[in-house]
Amino acid sequence: MTAVAELPPARGPLSGAVRDILLGSPPDAGPLLDEAASADPFGEDLQLALYLAYEPHYRGFRGVPDTREWDLDLLRLRAALEEAFLGALREAASGADDVSAELDALLVEPVEGRGVSHELMHDGTWERMREYLAHRSLYQLKEADPQAWVIPRLEGQAKASLVAVEFDEFGAGRGTQVHARLFAGLMQGAGLDARYGLFLEFAPAVTLAPVNAMSLFGLHRALRGALVGNFATLEITSPPGARRMAKALERLGAGEECTRFFTEHIEADAVHEQVMRRDVIGDLLDREPELAADVAFGIRASVLLESRWEEHVLGAWREGRSSLRPGAPGISRPAPPR
Secondary structure (H helix, E strand, C coil): CCCCECCCCCCCHHHHHHHHHHCCCCCCHHHHHHHHHHCCCCCHHHHHHHHHHHHHHCCCECCCCHHHHHCHHHHHHHHHHHHHHHHHHHHHCCCCCCHHHHHHHHCCCCCCCCCHHHHHHHHCCHHHHHHHHHHHHHHHCCCCHHHHCCHHHCCHHHHHHHHHHHHHHCCCCCHHHCHHHHHHHHHHHCCCCCCCCHHHHHCCHHHHHHHHHHHHHHHCHHHHHHHHHHHHHHHHHHHHHHHHHHHHHHHCCCCHHHHHHHHHHHHHHHHHHHHHHHHHHHHHHHHCHHHHHHHHHHHHHHHHHHHHHHHHHHHHHHCCCCCCCCCCCCCCCCCCCC
């Protein structure tokens, strides 16, 4: 798992402009700001542009100077992209400000039980499993990094408890147990290249949007409530899906290097669910009750974006086609040896 990704090709004028800025050739900003306001906020061009604009805050791109992280042209364009995306998210994920009701809803498994993890558990092939892993690699290879941005924005028990959850995500002090590293081992065991950012070029907008939302919420103090809602959603909904994914891999004959990532989440996130609900959200809202609306929004937005991703993947599979953009490497390899 290398630390630096390659810059992917642009998907339109916005991602092309961000790419140019990162490479030191900033275009005229005026028309781009208008383009950002009129572009599809969930579309391929804007979502890739946002992802490219956020990545310098993480591990960066090969050939892009680290100083580009705070480039004023980049930040100006990113602000316009964020405004469009956040506005669309608020409209699409509108609802009441009842945090308890939103959290309770996360504990209810859909009656039909045919999400992506259900599909893989019952009928998954290695090809579809690898597609799933390629999608998820955009977040899982930097798992819990976006949420770490909120730590200095919290106080008291909320801060202490969120750090405790992050401590587990980062391997509880053991580098070999960092969850991102466990995911890389899962990818390698499944026959995939686990280089950081390799699948960015092949990830559709519905895959980029949930990761972009995490970065958006994490990098803005004003959205700290939404980030806490997002993190709680991930921790509460993780154990049932992780259990199904472990069963899917076992059915395919995968080894322990593959299943370990998911079995770790079954146990750890069951505890994290209570910590996030009682100690993080509870203490945060005791201190800042006015953030309830943003916490509830963060939960709804996370559920919305995950649902859009699931619909895309399942729709592609029902039609017998790949859910990734064309050319993703290693997806159709033979099954790895048992």
